[in-house]
Amino acid sequence: MPTQPILGILGGGQLAQMLALAAIPLGISCHIYEPDPHAPARLCAVHHCATYDDFTALQAFADAVDVITYEFENVPVACVAFLAARKPVAPGAMALRICQDRLLEKEFATQLGYATAPFIALSDALSSADAVAAVGLPAILKTRRMGYDGKGQQTIHSTAELDAARAHYIGHELILEGYVPFTYEVSIIAARDQFGTIIRYPLVQNMHRDGILRRSTAPAPCSTAALEANAHLMSSRILSAFAYVGILTIECFVIDTPHGPTLVINEFAPRVHNSGHWSIEGSSTSQFENHVRAVTGLAVREPIMRGVAVMLNLIGNEPEDSAVPAGVAIHRYHKTPRPGRKVGHLTVVAPHNSDCSVLVEACTNLPGTYV
Amino acid sequence: MPTQPILGILGGGQLAQMLALAAIPLGISCHIYEPDPHAPARLCAVHHCATYDDFTALQAFADAVDVITYEFENVPVACVAFLAARKPVAPGAMALRICQDRLLEKEFATQLGYATAPFIALSDALSSADAVAAVGLPAILKTRRMGYDGKGQQTIHSTAELDAARAHYIGHELILEGYVPFTYEVSIIAARDQFGTIIRYPLVQNMHRDGILRRSTAPAPCSTAALEANAHLMSSRILSAFAYVGILTIECFVIDTPHGPTLVINEFAPRVHNSGHWSIEGSSTSQFENHVRAVTGLAVREPIMRGVAVMLNLIGNEPEDSAVPAGVAIHRYHKTPRPGRKVGHLTVVAPHNSDCSVLVEACTNLPGTYV
Numbered sequence: 001m002p003t004q005p006i007l008g009i010l011g012g013g014q015l016a017q018m019l020a021l022a023a024i025p026l027g028i029s030c031h032i033y034e035p036d037p038h039a040p041a042r043l044c045a046v047h048h049c050a051t052y053d054d055f056t057a058l059q060a061f062a063d064a065v066d067v068i069t070y071e072f073e074n075v076p077v078a079c080v081a082f083l084a085a086r087k088p089v090a091p092g093a094m095a096l097r098i099c100q101d102r103l104l105e106k107e108f109a110t111q112l113g114y115a116t117a118p119f120i121a122l123s124d125a126l127s128s129a130d131a132v133a134a135v136g137l138p139a140i141l142k143t144r145r146m147g148y149d150g151k152g153q154q155t156i157h158s159t160a161e162l163d164a165a166r167a168h169y170i171g172h173e174l175i176l177e178g179y180v181p182f183t184y185e186v187s188i189i190a191a192r193d194q195f196g197t198i199i200r201y202p203l204v205q206n207m208h209r210d211g212i213l214r215r216s217t218a219p220a221p222c223s224t225a226a227l228e229a230n231a232h233l234m235s236s237r238i239l240s241a242f243a244y245v246g247i248l249t250i251e252c253f254v255i256d257t258p259h260g261p262t263l264v265i266n267e268f269a270p271r272v273h274n275s276g277h278w279s280i281e282g283s284s285t286s287q288f289e290n291h292v293r294a295v296t297g298l299a300v301r302e303p304i305m306r307g308v309a310v311m312l313n314l315i316g317n318e319p320e321d322s323a324v325p326a327g328v329a330i331h332r333y334h335k336t337p338r339p340g341r342k343v344g345h346l347t348v349v350a351p352h353n354s355d356c357s358v359l360v361e362a363c364t365n366l367p368g369t370y371v
Numbered sequence: 372m373p374t375q376p377i378l379g380i381l382g383g384g385q386l387a388q389m390l391a392l393a394a395i396p397l398g399i400s401c402h403i404y405e406p407d408p409h410a411p412a413r414l415c416a417v418h419h420c421a422t423y424d425d426f427t428a429l430q431a432f433a434d435a436v437d438v439i440t441y442e443f444e445n446v447p448v449a450c451v452a453f454l455a456a457r458k459p460v461a462p463g464a465m466a467l468r469i470c471q472d473r474l475l476e477k478e479f480a481t482q483l484g485y486a487t488a489p490f491i492a493l494s495d496a497l498s499s500a501d502a503v504a505a506v507g508l509p510a511i512l513k514t515r516r517m518g519y520d521g522k523g524q525q526t527i528h529s530t531a532e533l534d535a536a537r538a539h540y541i542g543h544e545l546i547l548e549g550y551v552p553f554t555y556e557v558s559i560i561a562a563r564d565q566f567g568t569i570i571r572y573p574l575v576q577n578m579h580r581d582g583i584l585r586r587s588t589a590p591a592p593c594s595t596a597a598l599e600a601n602a603h604l605m606s607s608r609i610l611s612a613f614a615y616v617g618i619l620t621i622e623c624f625v626i627d628t629p630h631g632p633t634l635v636i637n638e639f640a641p642r643v644h645n646s647g648h649w650s651i652e653g654s655s656t657s658q659f660e661n662h663v664r665a666v667t668g669l670a671v672r673e674p675i676m677r678g679v680a681v682m683l684n685l686i687g688n689e690p691e692d693s694a695v696p697a698g699v700a701i702h703r704y705h706k707t708p709r710p711g712r713k714v715g716h717l718t719v720v721a722p723h724n725s726d727c728s729v730l731v732e733a734c735t736n737l738p739g740t741y742v
Contacts, residue, residue: 002689002690002691002692004703017395020415021392021395021396021415024388024392024414024415024705025392025700025701025702025703026692026701026703027689027701027703027705027715029414029705043395043400043415044391044392044395044414044415281655284652284698284700284720293692298692298693299692299693301697302697304698306677318373318398319373320373321373321397321664321669321670322669322670326672326673327655327675329396329655330396330397330398331396332375332396332397332398334395334398334400344398349655
């Protein structure tokens, strides 16, 4: 009988919940470390309910598990360092350090030769006029760390606006990014295991509103063979450069060029990602299973698509079961709805885009699915 | 926001585990009532660890949940009666009483006009010679209650052998069944919800060895349009007659007749069933999800097949992950292997029987899959 490790997960939200639901059939049980006593993942994992600076609780967590991963990249560095000294943590320290920081991730991508939005670090010595001159207008001011779902960022239309915004964000390290005239937003979801094998899901096309993901479609309708090939090479090079273990998500813009559509890197997420939720029903091996596989030392598996998949986030509200059309899977996160809060998602899988569209259309008036 | 009930499950084995894994995405959390402290379902449910005659613990369990179901039909009657007085129990008392008893279930099937093996209750007044004369030889002696996986039964070749066996089983109510010259064993898995809607999976073909299910294939290769139509009508009539809520499994023999293959009812299981495990990967809505849906008051969903599915039980042993071929899903139950103990299963789903066969063949030398 093979001995399966116990997996520790930092964070206990819906991503941790879906990781644990994927882990259990693999023979892997989970512990979560999460300060919220009502965290969704408590339903399918042992819950260590403590703050991320409680080193006694962190020690007990490290003692209870064999390997540690995380569901969010903004986990405090001191917490991860403490745990990494005790148990293996995957994805590793280098990937986490870079993906936590919008400046470092853009520098890393640039060094590998990939296009990003124009960017400049806003050091105190740099005037707003010079920063604006460097990246152009409109621009987006972002905190280097801790941003998500559109939080910690602001669109900038003038030097004066940047001056005012910098005063508002005092005490934060900031980056100014130039605007990318994109036609589509896509994500690359790929995984690398401890044997160096890399698998990748087809490009996913994403639709955001108010900075929050609303809809993901896989394979991306905007994709081409050339874009898939680019995505393949890019994810392979980046995962290898990080000696990465687990799922890495690369959010990209698609821009039109005279040579056809091209990928421009927006940001990395060193974890399972909202734009990969469709993979539970839409492929033979979900992003959650592949992440669990990679971080626990099992081989990742090439996902086989089951058709075209569309995921709709349920934000701030969720429909009654009876309102969800037949053929649409519902995932509820056991969270109390609040405006802007992701409380669940719907997934449609169908043989062709046209079949999907009919079902998606039938969902777009449901509570929570406003796109 | 819809309010989801809390589901209580009597029993905490792999069936309860897979029920809980299906319940959580529906927004339904589970409690299990199970005396074994190491029960598989404890990983994804609140565990009430007590014996089935501990009425203080049963009261606390009833208080904690909104609706109760069970993963095995041999749950003590007093326990169910106690709980049913406090919270709704599904499937209901009538179905449970009949399905617990091999005599009552055969009488029930016969009354609805369906064929069963010839059978006779072995009252003390009935001589072994008369019993044998009634059903023929060879025959199978079975306890009326508490049998599973070939336990509580014995093949009988002579009146003398029956006499000896009856002495062995003294204190048990017994039934003698005639031999059915079957060509195949199949199961009908169907569900009815509280609105009266009935859904059914395609006929499943089962292969047993030593009284334990080894392999299930869906749709059943032996099936015909006529058999599916029979199965459809049979399950609809039986579920309606029971006013059944939940998954009901009807194990049948297929016998050859001059009019073509015909179904003969072997036994009922008022619950999710080992021969339906393939439905997790093999269909859009698994037997576990449909059972949870039905018993918690949601509508059942017509399962859409994803291809041909084959399930192989892992019995007494389980393979390393690296030995499982790509394209084969593994489910481990977190149980310590013992000879004859089900510790997991494998599922293959492929577009056609021929693709399945290649993968199934590749699995048949793995530890635990001996067929």
